[in-house]
Amino acid sequence: INDRHNTVTLIMFRELRKVRMLYSLLQIWESIKSGAALENPMLLNRFLLLTFADLKKYHFYYWFCYPALCFPDGIHIVQKPVCLGDKFSLNQIQALQKAYDELCQSEGVTALPYFLIKYHDNSVVVSPLKKWDGFFQDQGGKVTVGVYDPCNLSHYPGWPLRNFLILASHKWGDILQSIEVLCFRDRTMQGVRDITHSIIFEIKLPQGAFGPDCPKAVGWEKNQKGGMGPRVVNLSECMDPKRFAESSVDLNLKLMCWRLVPTLDLEKIVSAKCLLLGAGTLGCSVARTLMGWGVRKITFVDNARISYSNPVRQPLYEFEDCLSGGKPKALAAAERLQKIFPGVNSEGYNMSIPMPGHPVNFSEVTMAQARKDVATLEELIDAHDVVFLLMDTRESRWLPAVIAASKRKLVINAALGFDTFVVMRHGLKKPKQQETGNACFSTAPGPSDLLGSSLFSNIPGYKLGCYFCNDVVAPGDSTRDRTLDQQCTVSRPGLAMIAGALAVELMVSVLQHPEGGYAVASSSDDRMNEPPTSLGLVPHQIRGFLSRFDNVLPVSLAFDKCTACSPKLSKTLEGLSFFFFLRS
Numbered sequence: 001i002n003d004r005h006n007t008v009t010l011i012m013f014r015e016l017r018k019v020r021m022l023y024s025l026l027q028i029w030e031s032i033k034s035g036a037a038l039e040n041p042m043l044l045n046r047f048l049l050l051t052f053a054d055l056k057k058y059h060f061y062y063w064f065c066y067p068a069l070c071f072p073d074g075i076h077i078v079q080k081p082v083c084l085g086d087k088f089s090l091n092q093i094q095a096l097q098k099a100y101d102e103l104c105q106s107e108g109v110t111a112l113p114y115f116l117i118k119y120h121d122n123s124v125v126v127s128p129l130k131k132w133d134g135f136f137q138d139q140g141g142k143v144t145v146g147v148y149d150p151c152n153l154s155h156y157p158g159w160p161l162r163n164f165l166i167l168a169s170h171k172w173g174d175i176l177q178s179i180e181v182l183c184f185r186d187r188t189m190q191g192v193r194d195i196t197h198s199i200i201f202e203i204k205l206p207q208g209a210f211g212p213d214c215p216k217a218v219g220w221e222k223n224q225k226g227g228m229g230p231r232v233v234n235l236s237e238c239m240d241p242k243r244f245a246e247s248s249v250d251l252n253l254k255l256m257c258w259r260l261v262p263t264l265d266l267e268k269i270v271s272a273k274c275l276l277l278g279a280g281t282l283g284c285s286v287a288r289t290l291m292g293w294g295v296r297k298i299t300f301v302d303n304a305r306i307s308y309s310n311p312v313r314q315p316l317y318e319f320e321d322c323l324s325g326g327k328p329k330a331l332a333a334a335e336r337l338q339k340i341f342p343g344v345n346s347e348g349y350n351m352s353i354p355m356p357g358h359p360v361n362f363s364e365v366t367m368a369q370a371r372k373d374v375a376t377l378e379e380l381i382d383a384h385d386v387v388f389l390l391m392d393t394r395e396s397r398w399l400p401a402v403i404a405a406s407k408r409k410l411v412i413n414a415a416l417g418f419d420t421f422v423v424m425r426h427g428l429k430k431p432k433q434q435e436t437g438n439a440c441f442s443t444a445p446g447p448s449d450l451l452g453s454s455l456f457s458n459i460p461g462y463k464l465g466c467y468f469c470n471d472v473v474a475p476g477d478s479t480r481d482r483t484l485d486q487q488c489t490v491s492r493p494g495l496a497m498i499a500g501a502l503a504v505e506l507m508v509s510v511l512q513h514p515e516g517g518y519a520v521a522s523s524s525d526d527r528m529n530e531p532p533t534s535l536g537l538v539p540h541q542i543r544g545f546l547s548r549f550d551n552v553l554p555v556s557l558a559f560d561k562c563t564a565c566s567p568k569l570s571k572t573l574e575g576l577s578f579f580f581f582l583r584s
Helices: 010-034 090-107 160-172 241-260 266-270 281-292 319-325 329-340 364-383 395-406 447-451 495-512 524-528 567-573 578-583
Strands: 002-007 047-054 059-069 076-083 114-119 124-127 144-148 178-184 187-189 192-194 199-204 217-220 231-234 273-277 297-302 345-350 386-389 410-416 420-425 541-545 550-552
Touching: 002 010, 010 047, 010 059, 010 160, 010 217, 059 160, 076 178, 090 114, 090 124, 144 160, 160 178, 241 266, 266 495, 273 281, 273 364, 273 395, 281 297, 281 329, 281 410, 281 495, 297 329, 297 364, 329 345, 364 395, 386 395, 386 495, 395 410, 395 567, 410 495, 420 495, 495 541
Parallel strands: 002 047, 144 178, 273 297, 273 386, 297 345, 386 410
Antiparallel strands: 047 059, 059 217, 059 231, 076 199, 114 124, 114 144, 178 199, 187 192, 410 420, 420 541, 541 550
16 A cells, blocks of 8 residues: 655655655554455555655655664564574475465466465465455464564565554453564565565563554654755766756756646647747847747748947857857858757858848859749748748838738748837738638728728738738838937847847737737737737737837737738749849
8 A cells, every 4th residue: 555745845744754754654543443454455554755846956855764663672582593494394385375366366466565474384365355264273272373573584575564663562461472474475586486584573562562552653754864864866976968968958948837827739739849040249149039939940041240349239149159250140040059059950041031122243153143032932931830020121121021922931030229129929811711602701901991990900910911911112221321229120139139039929929829820910909818828918019118118009900002021022022033023
């Protein structure tokens, strides 16, 4: 009979020791007083196991207790223990083994903890405890009891004998002066069964040793140092450091599900393949937050090199990365993620993204490289689930936005001002098979669509606008004829980390919604309403104003003539690919 408890704190582990020990003792004592232990001797052999698992350090604490009731004045041995072979003949030993096996078979058990024995010159008879009455009538007052003994010490019995002697003294102490005990040790040595190393001895039973109260007891196992305390197994030393890091990352996420957000679907987040277009201040912040959520696939695209101004603002780079002209940002960022967490699958592509307003030289080499860059970008967007637009300029976001819209990929866009930012998800167009035959699946909102939604509420994901839907002019060269401060993204230092974190949290909220990218957009008016997911709202845009420490959640409809996501543009793109971009 076992009593196992795994505690959630080390303090609880220590405090539970006395409580569970007392409970087990009372259970044993009650079974002795009621006589239930005679019918079911296993009630005498309770054991207690307390455990505590420190899953962050992989330290496992365990403490066994085998509750054993004690006689007030100890146990007095009348005849010292001797090996069974010194007292029994070979025929008696064989008869004992056969009789024990037959008793176990008749009782339907593999091993019987306690049994009665009477033996003559060449015969041995065994019986269960419950048939005590009349069993020893022909023995002249001699009583022999067998105890299945786990102990290996040649002159000492195991702990199960203690509780049986308490039972014997309580039930028959008034009529028995002593009792002979055979510690039955059934072992298999080199494939051969052997019981000859069992021991037999005689014990004097105390008279009237107990009152109504439960006797004192012992039973807690000592630790490796011989002290009264738990044993500790440190598995962290046996683990591969990479596997250790991976399980620790997973643990932090699983703890979120344990109590805080039980409905959180971690698999949707961890399995998301994320493409980061831009490996600068925003890209670094987004990548670190993605790893915090357990995302395993992160790919960078950037054509810049690390400069001396970058490391203080971009946490994936160091001073050494700036030397000798600087390492390519995309490659260095991917390499650094592997060093931070070896379990992440990170890649970097040092390439340029063709931009409107930035003419391409029509030489064969330049044209070939531009064609290759467009093809690579298409392949990358097609191979990932979420595309983050994290570039410096407005026009650099256009081509990825067009491709992602045509391939129906979830796009998360983040852009910075000096003390303002915008984080948004692009509208996710319905699959082709849903675009025809049903007006409600139209990719662009018509007059009938506007009746069920306003500019501020109830806009489903497939009607939401993209980054370019609100533009009044087509994207062009925003760096032309600009001063240095106008060419660079000059922002308050904390702004990128705020926007980058919100971009990832927006992605996670979208993935947790049952409709994903098609989820109705939450607005500022929804802040007091019941959130649509266990993580809260799923906005279309988050526009932040750091000078006021304020955020708003605007929602806007898609523009049917948008230069990036309009249906006509997506249809034109199909089959034309590079030649379409070349004309753009």
